[in-house]
Amino acid sequence: MSIPHSRALRAKAGTDLILATKPFAKDDPWRSWWAILSTGFLLIGALAGTLWLVDLPARLVCSVLAGLLLTRSFVIYHDQQHHAILPRSRLAEGLMQVFGLLALSPSSVWRSSHNHHHNHNSKLRGSHIGSYPIMTTEQFKRSSRSRRFGYLFVRHPLTILCGYVFMFLYGMCVNPFLNRPARHWDCLLAIVVHFAISAALVVYGGWTTLLVTQILPHFILHAIGAYFFYAQHNFPGVSFKDKDGWTYEKAALESSSFLRTGPVVAWFTANIGYHHIHHLNARIPFYRLPEVLRAIPELQSPKTTSLHPADIVRCLRLKVWDVETQRMVGVSGL
Known part of the structure; x- marks a missing residue:
């Protein structure tokens, strides 16, 4: 029994x-630029296929591939906005700002809301900015019908x-501009x-080209992004x-999941599933997250x-936080 005890004393916390x-x-510029350029090249190729191929099934395949490559590009953008990769490159900053516009996630909103999310993750108060709102069971019971509807609608x-439509076009573009037009x-x-x-x-x-080149790739990107973000902070065992x-x-460790894929x-x-590590240190480049998991034993038993x-x-x-049981629960019966 003494060996585990001595290890526990040495455990990092x-x-x-x-x-x-x-x-x-620590950013590896060559590796970071390779990730940006290789993903960008593949994305352009997939989008070209949606435009120029004649066969509709082939165009649909290219459209789905473009959506998945947009997802990888978005996580790379997310890393650059955290200054985890290419923090001093003006060229990278410019390219990523253009990508943010195209991905309906402008830099002014993304940085302010996402940094707030990192600094207030798992707090019962103040965590709704840049994240899914959280109510306790008591708050939900006391809320008006319209407020309950709005809360459950988001989730x-x-x-x-x-x-x-809801998170990116409206939530990340229309709403911020209407609220603070000069800033956003x-x-x-x-x-x-x-x-x-x-x-x-x-x-x-025509409309088919709009569907396969714009709508379906964006639908895939934003559906994956919205669900990953949800599941990484709303999962059985999460703590608020x-x-x-x-x-x-x-x-980071109790309220951010490791999403196994x-x-x-x-x-x-782009390894965004290693979310507990990302929240512990957002300056770690995405391509080094698996390396961190292998190297630090204290990170190898995350909530998954x-x-x-x-x-x-x-x-x-999971809908609301039950203070008494210290767990997320549904709303049936409330």
Whole structure:
């Protein structure tokens, strides 16, 4: 019994655990540029296939592939916005800002809301900015019917599936611009560019071209993005805290899941499933996250979920935080 006890004494926790990840928070510019350029090249090829191939099934295959490559590109964009990759490259910053506009995730909104999310992850108060809102069972019971409807609407599976419209087009573009137009002028630019591209595609190749080149790839990107973000912070075993007892590292390990996937899905999602590590240190490049998991034993037993249908259903059933049982529950019977 003495050996496990001595190991427990040496186990890293708190600030020491964060410090243990710092050696991995180093960008390899060549590797980062290869990820950007190779993914971009494949994406352009897939989109060209949606435009120029004659056979509709082949165009649909290219459209799905484009959606998956957009997903990988989005996580790379996400890493660059965290300054995890190419933090001093003006060229990378410019390219990523253009991508943010095209992906309906303008940099001004993404950085402010996502940084807030990282700094308030798992808090019962203040975590709704840049994240799914969270109510306790008591708050839900006391809420008006309209507020309950709005809360459940945001968390509804169909709303998550249609993240293209609700989370990104409206949530990341229309709403921020209407609320703070001077600060989020790039949101208006993203909307204008998006619909200008849509109009050009209709003129060029008709409604089918709009569907396979613009709508389906964006639908795939934003559905995957909306669900991954949901499941990484709304899963069986997740923990929420009020101000007392909240620490950054506890929020990373107890309120951010490790979403298990196979290597193909991990590639298309640029390792975003290693979310507990990403939240512990957002400056770690996505391509080093598996390396961190292998190197630090304290990170090897995370709270997990997966893309198995049963796990997806378990996550989607969770609606409110029960303070008494300290777990997420559904709303049936409340």
